[in-house]
Amino acid sequence: MNFPGAVILWIALALLAVGLGFAAAHVIQGLRFSHGDRRILVATLAYIVAVTVIVGLSMILTMRVDWSRDVIIGGDEQPVTQQINDL
């Protein structure tokens, strides 16, 4: 994995962390609100699962991307890696 792919994954992970943070805060708030109410816990878990699935799917789908292939210097049709090798 190279730089752009890593950046996307880092952003996705940061989003996941933010989502989980909100969810955890709400679990605590919700359980304090009405002791023993499991519906809040279930909804929060569903939210965490949904966020994880979306981020996980996007990660899996972008793993096959060849990041170096479409980056062109000066309109040349050759990829950067090819150009560097040709130097």
Add this chain to the structure above:
Amino acid sequence: MTEPYSFPGQQPDEKIVLVLHRHWLPFVGEVFRLTMLAAIPAVLLWAGLKLAERSIDQTGVGFAAIVFGFALYYLLLVTILYGFWLDYYLDVFVVTNKRLVDIEQRGLLSRTIAEQPLYRIQDVTSEVNGMLAHLFRYGNVYVQSAGEKVRFYFEQVSHPELVVRTILSMTDASVSEARAKHKIVDPRTGVSV
């Protein structure tokens, strides 16, 4: 699950008479709207590819951009749905034998709790607006108290007329109890009121 209901600030001798959540229909409407919003970009992408007679190259950077855009969009929608649900579920109106409590969730991480003692209530009004509200029997309940400009406002609760009757009967009981306890006497006539 039949665990006893509780709310923040409940007194030990306080009995809960009614716990009112907002009616489910407006929430279902929001879910339907979000479902439509979720379907639109996927359908547009599929139709665009069909019309252009092209398929997406799954190893290109453009594909990564599309996936990333979709992921952001759906994360946003899921978070909005979660926020709607919390707002719907954590907005609670509680009628106890002593007071009315309005617990309102504001945004994701803040909450307002307002309360009104029953003996201060002067007027309770129900309001049902619209065809769906009539069909599914939900509406608003307004509670006017002595000396207060801002009315208590129970939004989109089921059977508002029943709620009004319950609050009024609880108020009568509370006032009678207060009179019996303190023996309030009219200073002009000397008669208990």
